[in-house]
Structures are given as structure tokens and as C-alpha cells.
Amino acid sequence: MSALTLTPNLSGHDDLYQSLVALHEGLSEEDSLKVWAKLALLLANQIGDRRVIEAAIAAARPAA
Amino acid sequence: MANVAGIPVYKEIGATPAPATDTDSAPVVIVGAGPVGLAMALDLGRRGHAVTVLNRLDFVAHCSKAICFSKRSLDILDRLGAGDAVTDKGVVWNIGKVFWGGDDAPVYQFDMLPVKDQKRPGFVNIQQYYVEEYLLDEVSKLPNVEIRWGHAVEDVTPGAEGVTLDVTAGGQGYRLRADWLIACDGSRSTVRDRMGLDFEGRVFEDNFLIADIRMTHEMPPERWFWFDPPFNPGRSALMHRQPDDVWRLDFQLGWNIDREAAIRPENVEPFVRAMLGEGVAFEREWYSVYTFQCRRMARFVHGRVIFAGDSAHLVSPFGARGCNGGFADIDNLGWKLDLVLRGAADAALIETYNDEAIATADENILNSTRSTDFLTPKSTASRALRDAVLELAGAHAFARPFVNSGRLSTAVSYPASLLSTPDAETWAGGVPPGSPVLDAPHEDGWLLDALGDDFVLISHGWDGAAPEGVTRLEVSGLAAERLALPAGGATLVRPDQYVAARWQHPTTEAIAAALSRARGALLKGDACLH
């Protein structure tokens, strides 16, 4: 998992949090899911390194 | 026994009488004269072996099955002498377009022949019965291949040195003993069933309607696929041209439907009109509903019984990997069984068919499963992800490669093949061991056509002596470039056009060693043949 940064790597966390909440305002659960998916795809492409993305997927997965 | 209930006839052949005695024997028996069994018979027959084919039906069926035949299959059919007939009749295409909703501009587009200057196109579309007919034409030229029409295998008794079959023909039973049996008897394989062998995998909960219709219609020869089109909201559809002004229309229907009702003309035709316009004039060719599965046997080789084609593996039609995968099987098996039958290789060589054909089947199943997961999302979250991809793909190039309407069949490589000699030098590109030779112009024709049915040493300005048993072929220009051969280099090619080894500085000894390795010399006896 060394490829993935797991320490703070940006600033303005409260602003970002608010943007993520606002993204879903007025959306049905179904549309919210789609918006999350879009965001994940956009960020994955931006990261551009499949090892990092796979490490992030592993870190996001609920512990068994 | 023609006109078996429900199976339309394309070409009547007539039953072959049962043999005069009730026990018979043959060196090689193939069960099934579908495309895979016929191609297998042709490959072994052309190599001079006596082959007996048993087929339950005594006619070629007129069904809506495979239409998309890949470049790799055309290369194999070329080697077997049927490539021109298939390509001349077929509709040549390379481009696939994927549409979303009512938009006229595709969200994604692909080219099945990214490398140009090859003899064959990425694909041709042609009805499966034509392919069977052309294979049959070639098989009929071989006096050493006998097809027994209307002969059904009822039971199989495998033994150490061969197999005994119980066969019925025209109500009469007989026993047939074979040294080798190749089971090409399709997805419901009797041979697999009677031997009690597994066939594991996934069934997908979705139904698709095929409407093969006849009409005159102007459209480029391309594969057009829709997600959520206005004429089949929330589902998918496909439109593809076949020869004779026949078009394949394919509509996703969903899971809980009445399949009998779905193929009644009054239920099919509204789909066709919604897609093509109220006024469209067309005739019904064949309507059917199919579901699909991705499955394979754990092993394809069971002693003297070898499975190939749908009997061994099944995929969804969305990658056109079924019949194309079956042709890859027989292409891989033909030369190996030939060497074993001639006593030029140990039976252990057949075990590498098991490895390589399973590698092909696994790649086909993987791709096919991924396509179906995109087409038929299994959960709310996977549907959201699929729809997110489609929405983004409309606006942004980055998302387009995620769009999966079927990853169509291309040749599979065997990087881990035990028959390959790994590179000892550093290569920049070219075709590595375990991959098929890339076609290129060669003299007045094409490189692949020049390879033939045996081991070939392709050299680029190397004038050393090739070991016995290897045909020489000298190349230059694009052919050498595509193999990344420097002046003085050479590539050893297997009879199925796969690279076995390559050298920038070949020696006769190194070539001889790679040749015997490619013929299975390093494999362990027949201990693994179980």
C-alpha cells in the first residue's frame, strides 16, 4: 500500500467537505450514487497510476 | 431423419448408412460437424490423417448463431483453404460505434484493425451456415476424411489407449473404437455428459431478442450498439449487417419475460419498427431469444479424449468469442496431434493444448464476463457506475475507453507457454514468443500465407543452415520491421503461426534446441495426461 498517500496532502478540509456534501443536494439516492461514481472516475483518471488507484480501492473496502 | 422438429434446414445432406458390422474402429474420431468439428477435420485431414466425423443431424442447420468472424479466424481459415470463400461472401468491417440515448454522435468508437497493411480485415460478418458450408466444401476434397451424417454418439467408454463409443445411426446401434476422440459436440456435449465431467461457470440473468431480418438499407458496414436508445429505453440494442441484405438486430429484454411470447412476430415487429421507422419494409429471417452463460471445463484433455469449441467453453455473444475461440482451439491442437500421431512427439505435447486452450478460454470468459457486467449491471451501485461512465463519455474523451459494449475477439497470447524459448536478448517491440506473427505484405502476397502448415524459420538476411524439419522464409521491409528483426536475425514460428523463439544472432544449434522444445522435448512423459 506504499503507493498511496495516507497522511494529509491538501488544505481547506472543511471547504472540501462542504463541497462534497453540496454535490448531493436535492439528488435522489440513485443520482447521488451516480455522482459519486463520476467523481471517482474523474479522480482516477487524474491520478493516472493504476497501482495508486488499486491501493485506494483496497483502503476503501470495508474490513472483512 | 432430416427435419428434426424445430431445426430449420440450410442444406440437406442425407443420412450415412450404419457400418455393415456392429463394431468398427478408426484412428481419430471427431464428434460433431459444427464449425469447430469441421475445421478440426480439415486441419487433420490436410495433414494426411484418416479422420471419422460423427454428426447427429444429417443436414446443415439454418439457425441464427455466429455472424462475426475475427481476423484471427480468417487467418486460420486461410491456412485451411477456406479463407477466401468466407471473406468473399462476408461483409468486411473494422469500425464499431457505441451510441447512448437518442444522440446521433457515438460516445465511443473502436477500430478492430489498428495495424493496417494486413491481408485480412478486423472482422467479417457472415452467417455461420455459410462458414460450415465452405468448410464442408474443403473437407469433401479429402478422401481420408469421412463424415457420417445422422450418427449420434450415445455413450463413451474411455480407456488407456483409446475410447469406445456407442453410436446410433438410422435406429441401428454400433460400437466404434477410436485411438483419439475429439469432442466438438457443442454446449450440451454428450461426450462431456457421459464422462461425468464438470462444466462450471456463471449464468447471466438477462434475455436478448435476435431479429434477423431481410431488408435493403443504407448504412456503413460497422457494428452499431446503443445503450438506452429511445426505441428500447433503459436497455441496449445492436445492429449489424450480414450478407444477402440480412441484418441482425439484437434487443436486450430483461430477465422476467415470457420467452415464447417474445419471439412472436406481433411482439418482435414493434421493436423493429421503433428502431428503423414505422414505414420500413422488411421480411423475417429468424427470430429467437437467447440467454447466456460463461462456463468452461476444468480440463480440456482427459487421456485420449480432447474437448474443443463450445463443448469445452461457453461465452456470451457480445465479444464474438464463441466460434472464434473454437477455431483457436483446433488451430492449437491440429499440429500437436499431428506430431503425436506420426510418432514425432510424445503424447505429453497434447497437455500443452490443455494449457494454451485454457489460457484462451479464460481470456475470452474474462472479457465476456466484464462486458456482460457493463451491459447488465448486477446492483444499484454498478448501474450507477455504468451510467456515470456513459454520461461522462458523452462529454469527455477520458471516459470513453471505459465504455464496454463487448470487447471483440482478437488473438490470445501465451506468454507462459512451455513450448516457447524465452528471449535471451533485449528486444524493442516486435512479436515475442507465445504471440502470433503479425501479418505484413510479403513479395507479391502476404506473410501469413507464406507460412504454410509446418515450422518456419523467418529470417532477415541470415544465411546460416536451418535444422531439419524447418521451412525457410526470408523477409525484408515491413514484414521484418513488424517482427523487429535486425539484419541477420530470425524468428522460429510454430505451425499455428505463433512465435516459438527469436534471435538477433541465431545459430543452427540454438534453433534446433528451440525447435525440439517447441515440439515438447522438455515436457515430462505422459504422467500429466490425466
Ligand SMILES: Cc1cc2nc3c(=O)[nH]c(=O)nc-3n(C[C@H](O)[C@H](O)[C@H](O)COP(=O)(O)OP(=O)(O)OC[C@H]3O[C@@H](n4cnc5c(N)ncnc54)[C@H](O)[C@@H]3O)c2cc1C
Ligand atoms: C445468438 C448467438 C450469436 C453468436 N454469435 C457469435 C459470433 O458472432 N461469433 C462467434 O465466434 N461465435 C458466436 N456465437 C457462438 C457460436 O455459434 C458457437 O461458439 C459455435 O457454434 C460453436 O461451434 P461448435 O462446433 O463447437 O458447436 P456446435 O455449433 O454446437 O456444433 C456441435 C455439433 O455437434 C453435433 N452433436 C451434438 N451432440 C452430438 C452427438 N451426441 N453425436 C453426434 N453429434 C452430436 C451437433 O449436431 C452439432 O452439429 C453465437 C452464438 C449464439 C447463440
